[in-house]
Amino acid sequence: xxxxxxxxxxxxxxxxxISLLARAQGPPQSGGDFSSNPHPSVLPSNVILVxxxxxxxxxxxxxxxxxxxxxxxxxxxxxxxxxxxxxQDWTEKYSGPPPSDSGYYVLAQIRSxxxxxxxxxxxxxxxxxxxxxxxxxxxxxxxxxNYDKESLNRxxxxxxxxxxxxxxxxxxxxxxxGSPVAELHWHVLATQIRCHMVQFVFTSRxxxxxxxxxxxxxxxTLPAEAGxxxxxxxxxxxxxxxxxxxDENVLERVDPIFAERRFNPVPVRIIxxxxxxxxxxxxxxxxxxxxxxxxxxxxxxxxxxxxxxxEPVEVETGIMFGRAPxxxxxxxxxxxxx
Amino acid sequence: MKTIKLASALAFLMALFFPGMAFAQTDPxxxxxxxxxxxxxxASVSANANDLAFYQAGFAQxxxxxTVTGDNPGLGPRFNLDSCxxxxxxxxxxxxxxxxxxxxxxxxxxxxxxxxxxxxxxxxNTIPFFVQPNGPVREARFPFFFxxxxxxxxxxxxxxxxxxxxxxxxxxxxxxxxxxPSFNAAGATRNMIFRxxxxxxxxxxxxxxxxxxLLANQAAQAVFNRVGISGTFNHNGNDxxxxxxxxKAQNKSLMIFxxxxxxxxxxxxxxxxxxxxxxxGEDQLGSGLPANCLNLAGVGYPEDITHSGGTSASTVTSxxxxxxxxxxxxxxxxxxxxxxxxxxxxxxxxxxxxxVGCAICHTPSLTTQASNLTSDLSKATANLFSDIEIHHMxxxxxxxxxxxxxxxxxxxxxxxWGLGQRIFFLHDGRTTDLLAxxxxxxSSGSEAxxxxxxxxxxxxxxxxxxxxxxxxx
Numbered sequence: 055x056x057x058x059x060x061x062x063x064x065x066x067x068x069x070x071x072i073s074l075l076a077r078a079q080g081p082p083q084s085g086g087d088f089s090s091n092p093h094p095s096v097l098p099s100n101v102i103l104v105x106x107x108x109x110x111x112x113x114x115x116x117x118x119x120x121x122x123x124x125x126x127x128x129x130x131x132x133x134x135x136x137x138x139x140x141x142q143d144w145t146e147k148y149s150g151p152p153p154s155d156s157g158y159y160v161l162a163q164i165r166s167x168x169x170x171x172x173x174x175x176x177x178x179x180x181x182x183x184x185x186x187x188x189x190x191x192x193x194x195x196x197x198x199x200n201y202d203k204e205s206l207n208r209x210x211x212x213x214x215x216x217x218x219x220x221x222x223x224x225x226x227x228x229x230x231x232g233s234p235v236a237e238l239h240w241h242v243l244a245t246q247i248r249c250h251m252v253q254f255v256f257t258s259r260x261x262x263x264x265x266x267x268x269x270x271x272x273x274x275t276l277p278a279e280a281g282x283x284x285x286x287x288x289x290x291x292x293x294x295x296x297x298x299x300x301d302e303n304v305l306e307r308v309d310p311i312f313a314e315r316r317f318n319p320v321p322v323r324i325i326x327x328x329x330x331x332x333x334x335x336x337x338x339x340x341x342x343x344x345x346x347x348x349x350x351x352x353x354x355x356x357x358x359x360x361x362x363x364x365e366p367v368e369v370e371t372g373i374m375f376g377r378a379p380x381x382x383x384x385x386x387x388x389x390x391x392x
Numbered sequence: 393m394k395t396i397k398l399a400s401a402l403a404f405l406m407a408l409f410f411p412g413m414a415f416a417q418t419d420p421x422x423x424x425x426x427x428x429x430x431x432x433x434x435a436s437v438s439a440n441a442n443d444l445a446f447y448q449a450g451f452a453q454x455x456x457x458x459t460v461t462g463d464n465p466g467l468g469p470r471f472n473l474d475s476c477x478x479x480x481x482x483x484x485x486x487x488x489x490x491x492x493x494x495x496x497x498x499x500x501x502x503x504x505x506x507x508x509x510x511x512x513x514x515x516x517n518t519i520p521f522f523v524q525p526n527g528p529v530r531e532a533r534f535p536f537f538f539x540x541x542x543x544x545x546x547x548x549x550x551x552x553x554x555x556x557x558x559x560x561x562x563x564x565x566x567x568x569x570x571x572x573p574s575f576n577a578a579g580a581t582r583n584m585i586f587r588x589x590x591x592x593x594x595x596x597x598x599x600x601x602x603x604x605x606l607l608a609n610q611a612a613q614a615v616f617n618r619v620g621i622s623g624t625f626n627h628n629g630n631d632x633x634x635x636x637x638x639x640k641a642q643n644k645s646l647m648i649f650x651x652x653x654x655x656x657x658x659x660x661x662x663x664x665x666x667x668x669x670x671x672x673g674e675d676q677l678g679s680g681l682p683a684n685c686l687n688l689a690g691v692g693y694p695e696d697i698t699h700s701g702g703t704s705a706s707t708v709t710s711x712x713x714x715x716x717x718x719x720x721x722x723x724x725x726x727x728x729x730x731x732x733x734x735x736x737x738x739x740x741x742x743x744x745x746x747x748v749g750c751a752i753c754h755t756p757s758l759t760t761q762a763s764n765l766t767s768d769l770s771k772a773t774a775n776l777f778s779d780i781e782i783h784h785m786x787x788x789x790x791x792x793x794x795x796x797x798x799x800x801x802x803x804x805x806x807x808x809w810g811l812g813q814r815i816f817f818l819h820d821g822r823t824t825d826l827l828a829x830x831x832x833x834x835s836s837g838s839e840a841x842x843x844x845x846x847x848x849x850x851x852x853x854x855x856x857x858x859x860x861x862x863x864x865x
Contacts, residue, residue: 106794158614
């Protein structure tokens with residue numbers, strides 16, 4: 055019995071010594087940089103798990119500009135109130151990046167499908183530029199396209215200067231240019247909806263293909279406000295007013311308290327309800343801690359009610375947090391006018 | 393015989409009637425017929441004896457092999473290699489990852505040779521599976537920490553460098569006994585990404601571009617049809633100015649870049665990073681490096697210092713500052729106007745590069761501000777082919793590592809100068825084929841997808857011109 059006890063004690067001591075030795079030899083074998091699990095979980099591939107400044111919103115119900123989808127041979131976007139039909143030869147292979155901190159959106163990137171049987175291929179880019187945050191001094195879609203034309207470098211040739219056209223019973227500005235060296239043609243059609251320039255860019259070597267795509271735009275549906283200058287909301291959506299959050303309209307303001315010093319621009323679109331309270335916040339590009347701090351602050355803001363024809367209306371406006379807004383300095387000449 | 397004749401006739405007819413099909417574009421490969429076109433100091437540096445002495449001292453330090461103790465002390469206890477110049481060597485010191493058998497035949501991946509050369513001891517270290525003699529020099533990072541059960545934990549971002557080797561087993565490491573990180577487990581769980589060395593030719597020019605120039609360039613690109621592109625800048629956390637070095641533009645200056653690399657890649661503490669560096673997990677576990685792995689050089693900390701007993705400017709200066717001087721004074725690469733493909737093809741390719749939109753991000757040149765260092769850095773044209781912005785590059789390239797303001801899918805526009813004599817492409821060196829590198833620019837979430845599609849719309853001969861242009865840089 056005694057011998058058995060001594061043997062057991064020796065075993066315990068031996069085990070303890072081995073464990074001490076193992077500790078002295080290096081860090082533990084799990085956690086940190088060391089793993090010895092024979093059946094570990096595997097991370098998914100092709101997923102962005104660590105995001106930097108990204109888009110988010112205060113609720114998941116209110117439509118967002120980036121919320122459009124290509125499905126059933128059509129691109130539809132509830133925020134912009136548009137539907138654009140595609141032929142079966144066109145598909146979206148890759149979705150776009152998140153909205154940028156200067157208010158640029160890639161809404162859809164559509165290309166000739168692998169089954170496309172035509173002689174020339176092409177691509178369709180549907181993009182938007184939030185006119186509250188654009189780095190150019192354009193006040194509307196028409197001015198923005200005119201700036202595009204003015205800034206065209208010598209690699210390109212203007213094929214049709216910015217011109218007003220009617221598509222699907224709405225006014226668009228159309229601008230065609232090409233690259234002689236690349237033998238590519240770009241036809242740009244833009245309108246304005248909710249203070250965004252919404253842009254369709256058709257690209258191909260074949261002008262007939264591009265022209266046919268422009269013609270097919272006639273089947274699209276758009277909100278009544280759409281137009282190169284006129285798209286300023288209203289009706290079933292809030293009116294959009296640049297710089298509505300200026301001093302004379304803000305009755306109560308609380309600045310966000312950021313826990314960490316960052317230096318990125320944080321563009322935010324808000325919808326103010328008829329009582330002057332912030333109803334919805336869309337962070338175009340913000341780190342989660344920034345979004346939280348801004349949301350906490352904006353919930354305390356009170357705005358002067360906006361009246362149209364004597365009636366209060368909802369207002370959509372933009373506020374740039376973080377870095378100070380950049381001043382616009384450029385001017386365009388020889389511009390098309392509406 | 394009849395069959396051969398028939399095949400030849402068919403090939404001739406195909407080439408005659410379907411030239412596009414008969415001529416597929418290919419990467420011309422590393423440019424080898426123009427000599428080594430990088431790795432020299434600026435003329436204004438060579439013309440000034442003091443500046444040249446500094447440059448030469450920096451060059452020597454850059455290529456020196458460090459040891460744990462002795463004349464060049466401080467290596468380890470964890471490190472990726474023992475010399476700056478061993479990793480940054482293609483096609484000349486200051487460049488990027490070499491390979492054996494590719495011009496100018498610098499040699500095999502030096503990380504694959506560390507046991508053979510006695511830098512590490514084979515009984516205590518293994519060469520990780522992703523380090524191959526013909527592959528790129530690699531730095532490994534685990535995007536996430538493992539939990540205590542050995543699973544990568546997506547709620548615990550890591551992203552720090554996991555040094556490949558330890559000094560354990562070396563005679564001068566005495567009793568320091570460290571294990572290498574679990575590279576096999578990390579690979580099996582997809583919890584590992586790689587980075588290759590960024591070339592530093594012309595880095596002094598990049599450092600000397602004022603923020604206002606970068607901001608003006610960003611605004612100028614925004615005016616024109618952006619075709620999906622809209623980048624931003626990474627910022628230095630201390631003063632808020634634009635940072636610019638590293639794959640995610642996370643480092644502000646070359647001095648910081650040098651100090652961090654000396655500490656992280658070679659394990660040498662210095663006046664910017666003053667302690668020996670444990671693995672991210674060693675810090676996370678609250679243990680740090682064990683006491684018997686500290687001060688292995690026996691000189692105290694920091695291991696690299698400014699030498700008050702020096703007898704000249706270059707002998708007073710710390711290694712870190714000399715690395716910085718070397719990089720600042722290293723001229724930008726010289727492109728070829730004729731090779732590969734001839735002058736016409738290269739000129740055409742350059743115009744195509746701009747026409748399809750590559751130049752929106754890969755800005756061909758930017759002008760530096762006045763320099764207090766040397767005249768060739770002053771008001772100079774940096775032909776860098778980068779806007780120094782960070783861009784979303786999509787799920788195909790995302791590495792899920794955040795650095796400063798850059799998220800897991802954002803990368804600095806890689807400067808393309810010197811590309812003609814690079815072997816490995818993209819941040820992780822995943823390909824040696826320039827065409828594959830271009831194609832990798834498109835994936836869901838990438839700003840470059842539309843531009844890559846425009847490239848796809850070019851004819852094979854146009855694509856070849858563009859590839860020739862890139863390999864002329």
